[in-house]
Amino acid sequence: MAGFTGAPGTGKSTLVDAVIALLRKQGSSVAVLATDPNSPFTGGAIMGDRIRMQRHALDGKVYIRSMGARGHLGGLSLATREAIRLLGGFGFDQVILETVGVGQSELEVAAVADTTVVVLTPNLGDSVQMIKAGILEIADVFVVNKADIDGYARVVAELRTMMNMAPKREWRPPIIPTIASRGEGVDKVWDAVLGHRKHLATSGKAQELVERRLRDETAEVAAELARERARRALEDDPALAERLLNDGTPYRTAEEILDRKG
Ligand SMILES: Nc1nc2c(ncn2[C@@H]2O[C@H](COP(=O)(O)OP(=O)(O)OP(=O)(O)O)[C@@H](O)[C@H]2O)c(=O)[nH]1
Ligand SMILES: [Mg+2]
Structure with a gap:
């Protein structure tokens, strides 16, 4: 299960929408769960604006739901885990989680997802904010989305520097540029997710998880x-x-x- 997290508006939904299209082209079924720690528990209603995947709404092999956290027993993480287990049980080939990264929520993603994809943009504000939030330790794949706007190279350089300063991990998270709104780089993001999944399996980490x-x-x-x-x-x-x-x-x-x- 892959989780996409990042500051509000970094393009997570646009990216996930493009991943859905890619997976459908390959014949896989896919379930997407979008969680928003700031919204009340919605019991499955679509929170329109946060989700840009409506074009898949009529596809029977795509299932998209969103969940808010407020008022739910145990907050988001227990409810999320339960929902993910159910979706896995329904036999979807791929299950994807999108969570807005605010405060603790990205750590929750990492607790639930096998592969955590952190989405940044060339806006320096987000990247600094995310890195401060300890995102470096939890990211398995970095996506720098909106590579069409200025500042892309600076964010990548900043990330590399931070990664070099951080304690070495067995898995070095790749940094992938995307223009999600044009579908560019999305196949590389999914390849990176699969690469990390393979690493988990061969290193024995999957079982540990x-x-x-x-x-x-x-x-x-x-x-x-x-x-x-x-x-x-x-x-x-x-x-x-x-x-x-x-x-x-x-x-x-x-x-x-x-x-x-x-
Ligand atoms: N320039 C540019 N804009 C993009 C790109 N990808 C997404 N956007 C735009 O960024 C805005 C936010 O995109 P979303 O996909 O809703 O972002 P999000 O991270 O899911 O947002 P939240 O769920 O609200 O946190 C939209 O207006 C997108 O069209 C990109 O590659 N380049
Ligand atoms: Mg979104």
């Missing part, structure tokens, strides 16, 4: 369940809530709740 994710997700689900249980216990048991208020002992109260049967 599966195991680590199952563990992380279990811990997250357990935390959510415990949170719900605590909320309910305090609502349903006025004596307990009263004691908590009097003693001011959240740790002890939490342990007591978790120690209760059922």
Whole structure:
């Protein structure tokens, strides 16, 4: 599963739209999940503007949905993982995730995706912002989109310098220029995704990822369940809530709740 992330407006949807076209030409079916950490949970409605893939709407082998995070139990990441598992289960050949990179969300992409594609533009503002956000450690492929506007060479040079300063990784993320709005370079982006996927498989990292994710997700689900249980216990048991208020002992109260049967 490949995840595309990047600052708002860098061209992620345009790029993913072009990737869909490429994959369809090759005969593959594809599911795209677009998540927006700033929007309320939409339960599958298309957030029109954020998605530029409508031309595929009538293609039965393309499935596109978007999800907002607000109000959803556990935020975006648990819901995203569940949705991705479902889409994989439905038998789509490729599953792609698009997430607007704001704050923590790009780290969530990396936690969920096998291959994280970070989309930058020649606008220096985005690149500095992304690099600050620790994006260097999570990117498996860098795309510098909007290569048709000035400043492309500068962003690439800046990225290379940052990469040379960062701790060496076994996989060196390629930097790929694209003009997504014209479909240029999109095949190279997909080749890079496949190249990284192959690296994961041959290095044994793919299996490691599966195991680590199952563990992380279990811990997250357990935390959510415990949170719900605590909320309910305090609502349903006025004596307990009263004691908590009097003693001011959240740790002890939490342990007591978790120690209760059922
Ligand atoms: N000049 C230029 N504009 C582009 C290119 N690719 C996309 N755009 C334009 O950039 C704008 C944003 O594109 P989107 O694909 O919606 O960007 P996004 O990253 O998905 O945006 P959010 O989902 O809102 O974060 C649109 O007006 C696109 O037409 C490109 O290669 N060159
Ligand atoms: Mg978008």
